[in-house]
Amino acid sequence: MTGNFLKRNASFFMLMSFLMIGLPMHAQAPTELNIMPLPAKVQRGTGALKIDANFTLAFAGFHDARLDRAGQRFLTQLHRETGFVLANAAGDAGKATLLVTTDHDSKPIQELGEEESYTLEITATGAKLNAPTTLGTLRGLQTFLQLVSITPDGFSVPAVTIQDQPRFPWRGLMIDASRHFMPLAVIKRNLDGMEAVKLNVFHWHLSDNQGFRVESRKFPKLHSAGSDGLFYTQDEVRDVIAYARDRGIRVVPEFDMPGHSTAWFAGHPELASGSGPYQIERKWGVFDPAMDPTKDATYKFLNEFIGEMTKLFPDQYFHIGGDEVNGKEWDANPKIQEFMKAHGIKNNVELQAYFSQRVQELVVKHGKTTVGWDEVLIPGVPKTVVIQSWRGADSLAAAAKDGYRGILSNGYYIDLGWSAARHYAVDPMGGAAANLSPEEKQRILGGEATMWSEFVNSENVDSRIWPRTAAIAERFWSPQNTTDVDSMYRRMNAESERLEWLGLTHRTYQRQMVQRMAGPAPVEQTDALLVLVRGLEPVKDYSREALATEEPTSRTPLVRVVDAVNPESEASRRFSDEVDQFLASSCKDQAKAAALRAQLAQWARNDSDVQALAQRSSLVREATPASAAFSQSAELALTALDRINQGLPLPDDLKKQQIDALNAFEQQAHKSQLTIPARAAFQKLIEAAGNGGACTTAK
C-alpha cells in the first residue's frame, strides 16, 4: 500500500524532496571540548573515535575488583549516554577500544594528596588511558565519558591528548544531613555527581542542633533521642564509605561541638552547660546550648564517642566543628564561672579554646588529625590542625602564614543562592593568599562547597548543589588561569545534562514542584507558573529568613515558589547575555532584538495566567506579588526596546521613573522571598533607550 501510494504521488514527492536532501549535512567542528573541570593540558588531534555497540574496555597493569566495578560503572554510563548495549565482559586488551593501564593501586585508605594524575590519548582508531594509580584511572574515565558526544555521524569522541592532574588535593563538598535529613539515596547520587566532576572529599555534617544523624552503639540515646528516627545506621555509613572509596572520594565526618549540639543533649542532657531538659531544635539560627567544657565527664564521654566514630570512619581527618558558640549557657552557669576563675580563663573565647584543645587531644589520641572551622584556630593549637574557613580567604591566608593548613569554604556557600560565576571567581589562592610564600601556599589544601540545609530537603537539594558545584570543582581542579566565564557556563550546562544520567534530580524536580503548586490546572496556567519559576531566583544570602513572615522551622514544607526556583535562572542569565550582545552591537543586531522581544513578551504577558492559577492554589497566590512585579518589569524593558527600535529616546524623567519602578518591583518580589535576576538587564535596556543612551546616540 505504501508502495502504490508513493507511485501515485511521485511528482509531489519530487517537489518537496528538497526538504530532505537540500540541506548540507557535514559536521561542524566543535570549538571547545565539553570537559568540566578543564584538564591541565589538552592537545587536539585529527578525527574522532567512533563509539558504537562494538565499544570495548580493557584493563592492563594493576587490576582489582574496584577497577572492575569502575569499568562496569563506566559502561553503564556509556550505555545511558548512547543507548548502545555494550558487552559486560572486559574485552581482549589488545583489541579494546579503550585500554586502561594502571600502574599501582592507590592507598588502602585514601590519603590527602595522593597521586590523581592521568594521561588520555584518543585517536581515530583507539584510546589509551594511563595512570600511576587507581585514582588517576577513575579521573580519566570520567574525562572520557564527558568527551562522548552525538555528531552527524553518530556518537564519537574527538581525537585528543590530555595530561591532567589536580591543582588542589582537597576538593570537597559538604552536605548538612542534620538540619534536613538526607536519605542514603541522596548521598549516593551526589557521590556519583562528585565523581563526575573529580571532587574527592565528601564532608558529612552529621550533627547539629536539629539532628544527630549517625547511630552510636556506645551511646544509642544520641541517635534515638536526637534524630526523630532519621539517622544512618553504622552499616549504612560503611556502605557510603565503600561507595565513596569506589569513586576516589574520602569521607570526612563532622560532629559539631561544643555549640551546634542541642540534638546531643536530647538524649544526653548531662553533657550540656544548662539545666535542660533539651529537645531537638526545630528552628534555625545560633542557639544557646553548648557542651560543658569544665566537667571531666564531658571528656570521658567524648573520648569514648570519638573512639567509636574514628573506628567507623577510616579517613585520617576528623572534623570537630567548633563554630558559633554564643556562650550564654556558660555565662549563666555558676559552676562554669567558678571553673574559669579557678583556672584563669578570662572569657568564653578562652574557654572554647580550652575545650577545643582537649577535644583535639582526644582526636590525636585516637590516631586522627583534627579539622575545625575558623574558631578552633586559637593560640597554642597544634600545627597539625586543619582550618576550614567560613570567614574568608584572608583568615585562611593568615592561618597559612602561622603554619596551619587550611581549606576555603567562604565563597563556596552554595546555600546562599549565588551565581556559578560568583563562586567561580573565588580562588583559594585569592586575596591575601596571593602574597604567601610558596611554602605557605602549600598549606592551602583546597576548598569545599558547603550545602547547609535549612531550606533544602531531599527533593530540591540536588538543584542547590548542581550544576553550580561543577564550576566550583573546576576552580579546585583546573589551572588557576581557567577563568573564562562564558566557556564555564557552556561547559557547565553540558555537564548539567550529563549529570542527569547519574540519577541526580537537579533539573527534573522543578516540573514536579510546579505541578504540586498548580494542581490539575489548565495547561497554559501550569506553563505560566513554570515560566515564572524559571525566570526568578530565591533572594540571596540570608535574606530568606529576614523576609519570612512566619519563622521557618524544620517542619516548614518546602513546597513554595521560592523552593522551586533555581539558585541561578538559566533563562535570565541567557537573556542578560543577549542584552549585552545587543548593546554591544550598538542596538543594530535585529535578530537579537527579535529574540529579546520574544522573551520579554512572554514574561510580560505571563502574569495573567499566573493570577488565574492563583485563584486555584494558595501556593501560587503567595507568589503573585513576585509574578506581577516580574511581568511589569519585563513590560518596562519591552517598551524600552520598542523605543530603541523606533529611535524614540526615553526622556530623562521617564527613565528615572522607570528605573525607580524596577527597584520597587524588585522589592515587591522580595515579599515572596524572590528576586528578579534579569532586573539589571532590564535597566540596561532602559538606560540604553534613554536620552543620550548607548542606543539613542548610536541611532
Next chain:
Amino acid sequence: MTGNFLKRNASFFMLMSFLMIGLPMHAQAPTELNIMPLPAKVQRGTGALKIDANFTLAFAGFHDARLDRAGQRFLTQLHRETGFVLANAAGDAGKATLLVTTDHDSKPIQELGEEESYTLEITATGAKLNAPTTLGTLRGLQTFLQLVSITPDGFSVPAVTIQDQPRFPWRGLMIDASRHFMPLAVIKRNLDGMEAVKLNVFHWHLSDNQGFRVESRKFPKLHSAGSDGLFYTQDEVRDVIAYARDRGIRVVPEFDMPGHSTAWFAGHPELASGSGPYQIERKWGVFDPAMDPTKDATYKFLNEFIGEMTKLFPDQYFHIGGDEVNGKEWDANPKIQEFMKAHGIKNNVELQAYFSQRVQELVVKHGKTTVGWDEVLIPGVPKTVVIQSWRGADSLAAAAKDGYRGILSNGYYIDLGWSAARHYAVDPMGGAAANLSPEEKQRILGGEATMWSEFVNSENVDSRIWPRTAAIAERFWSPQNTTDVDSMYRRMNAESERLEWLGLTHRTYQRQMVQRMAGPAPVEQTDALLVLVRGLEPVKDYSREALATEEPTSRTPLVRVVDAVNPESEASRRFSDEVDQFLASSCKDQAKAAALRAQLAQWARNDSDVQALAQRSSLVREATPASAAFSQSAELALTALDRINQGLPLPDDLKKQQIDALNAFEQQAHKSQLTIPARAAFQKLIEAAGNGGACTTAK
C-alpha cells in the same frame, strides 16, 4: 531598609496595588473529582477536610504489619503530594484525621475474587475509611490520596461519601521482561503505579525466545545460558511477590511453551524439536524452535521445573503461554512425524493440544490452575483452564459459552501505540459477550493490559504503560457506564502527574531522551526537538517493524525520536479537541482561533530549528522527514485557518491538493516510523475552509 523604601515609594505602590488585591480569590468548586478509576458510587458533601501538618492516620479493627506498612506508604505519599512533615506514629484513633477500620485480614495468599470493597466518608471535620478486608482498605487509601488537592485555602480533600467495589476481579498488567529485561526497580515502581489505580494482577512474562529471566535452581542452565546474565534471582522474585502482596496485587508468572521458547534451548537443547545448537534469539517475530512434545523427557523436565516454579510463585494461577507455534521444527523432525502417525495425531494443532493437555496436567498435579493464551483452548481441555484472549472479545465470549473462564487482552495491547480513548472503548463485556447469559458473563473475569517489550526498555517502558493503563484500569474497575472520554482524559492527566510522585518516569524520560539526541545544542534547537517529539507519535500496531530499514534486534539502541515520542501526543490531542470546539462554534470563537493559530504557528516554524540541529546529530537527522512533514502539514492548516478568518473559501481543486498533501506528509513521516496525530484535525480545518465547508457557509 525595606521599610524606608516602601515609604518613599508609597504612591507608586498604590498605583500598582490592584495587581495584588484586584483579583477575587474565592474558591472555584471543582466540577468533578480527580479519581481514577471512578468509584461505583460517589455522593458529594459540603465543605472540605483540610490537610495540614497535623494530619494523622489511625487504624481500628483488624491490624497487622502489612497495614502498618500501608499506612507508612500512605503518609509518605501524602508528604510528597503536600510537603507536610507528618508524624510517623499512628495517632490516637479517637482523634485521627483519617480513621481506617478493617474488619478482617484478606487471605494469606491473595485469591481471585476476594472482597475489595470499601466505603470512604469525608466531612469537613474528619474522614473514615471502612473495609471488610485489608484489600478494601488498600483500595480506599488510594482513593483518599487521589482526592487530595491544592485549593485557594491550602491542601484539602472535598467532603464526599464513596461506596466502591470493582466490576471485575481480574485487573491485570502484563510486563514482558524477556524481550528487554526489566530491572527490579522498574517492576517495583510499576507495582506502585498499579496499586494507585487499583489493578490487582501483575502478570510477569518471564520467558520467551529472547530471554529466560528467572533463576532455576533445578536447571541453572536455563537462566545462565538463557539470559545474558540478566535474570531475577529467586530472592528477588520473593521480594517482588512480597512487594506486590503489600499492595494487594497477585503475581502470575508466565513461562511460554512449547513455542516462544528458544531461550530455554540455549542451555537445554534436548528439550527442542530441532537439532540445534540454539542461542538466545536477538530478533523479533515468531520463530521455529519449539519444545519436543513427543519425548517423555520433556515432561519429566517440565514436571520438575513446574514443581520448582509453583513453589516459588504462591499464586493459584500459573500461565503456560501456548501461543504462536509455527510448527516448522515439528514438520522437519522425522521422529515427531512418526509419533504423530503412531498416535493418530493429524496435525500440529492437535500435537500442540496434546502438549498443552500434558503440561496442564502437570500444573494441576502441582496444585495450580492453568492460564494460557487462546491457543490452549482446544477440545477436551478441562473447564478449569483460564483463557487469556489476544484474539478478541468474540473468541473470549465463545470460550465463556463453552464454560471456560477468560480474561481479555485484545484491545489492551499497550505496545501498539493506541490512544487511551481507543483502549477505553474496549469492554470485556463488549461484542459477543454482551449477549451472554448472566452465568456465562460471570466467567469473564476481567482483562489485562499487555506491555510487550520489543521496543521498550527500562528507560521508556513507563511511558508506554502510563498514563494510558490508568484508563484501562478504570475500564476494569468502574461501572460499565463509565464512558465519558473527556472526563477520562482530564482525570487521567491528573493521575499522570500524581504517578510521578511514585517514582515512575513516564514523563521525565522524554526530556532526557531529547537531550541525548540533541547533545549540547543551542537551547532553541533542543526546544524545537522537544516540540517535535511532543507533537508526533510512533506508527501504530506492528508498522514499526514493517517500516524499519534495518531489522531491529534486542541490541538496537532505543534512542531515536520514535522511542522518545509518547504513544499518545497530549499536545496533538488537545489541539484536535480545540479544532472540534472551534468548528462547533461555527468558527466564531475568536479565542479558540487565536489558540489554534499560536499552536499551528509554533509547529509550522519548528522544522527550521530541527533541521539546524540535524546537522549536529545523526539521531535528529534521521527524523527530519517527519519534522518537515509535520511543519508543512501545520502550515497548510494555518493557511486554512487564515482563509476561514478572512472569509476566503478554499477552491475545490486546492482543497483536494492540500488533503492529498496531508496524506503524503503522513507517509513521509512514516519514513521515521512516526505519525502525525493532528493530521485529522488539520484536514478538518482544510475541509471547513473549503467551498461550502462548515466555516465558509457559516461566515
